[in-house]
Amino acid sequence: MPLVNAGLVVLDCAEPEKLAEFYKELLQAEETDASANRVEIRGADGFRMAFRRDGNATPPSWPRPENAFQAHVDFVADDLDGVERKVVALGGRPLDTKDAAGPYEERGYADPAGHSFTVRRHTSSAPKQG
Structure with a gap:
């Protein structure tokens, strides 16, 4: 039995309800808990996220060095x-859409509150051939 079990990713933001809605739509998730200062969601695959109200939250500035990433x-x-x-239809924006086509392609985005995230191409778990 592990000493610590995985919890969930929590993002601080000024408006947790709006940010939860962005991720609910993106992940086809459902809201599992909500209070005045926090909203939790769970995706169909079990991935869990929460959004906590922080009136002083500042968006990360990736790729600039000041205030970079915070969470990813x-x-x-x-x-x-x-x-x-x-992502764009839901109010997110591209951060890094370099032409890196291929099996390891990834693209960077920011959600409506400015948190960065990456979407990677799903790679096969089959053993490498040759």
């Missing part, structure tokens, strides 16, 4: 173009 979440998807359209 990686998601995996097969259709990166489809994910990008969804």
Whole structure:
């Protein structure tokens, strides 16, 4: 039995309800708990996130060095173009969309509150051939 079990990713933000809605739509998640200062969601795959109200929250500034990253979440998807359209439609914005096509392609985005996240192409878990 582990000493510590995995919990969930918590992002501080000024408006947790709005940020939770962004991630609920992106991840096709459901709200599991909410209070005046915190909203929790769980995706269909069991991934859990929470959004905590912080009136002094400042968005990360990645890729600039001041206030960089703070937190970083990686998601995996097969259709990166489809994910990008969804992120933008929900109010997110691209941060790093370099042309890095191939099995390890990844793209960086910011959610509406400025938190950065990466979407990586889903890679096969099959052993390398040759």
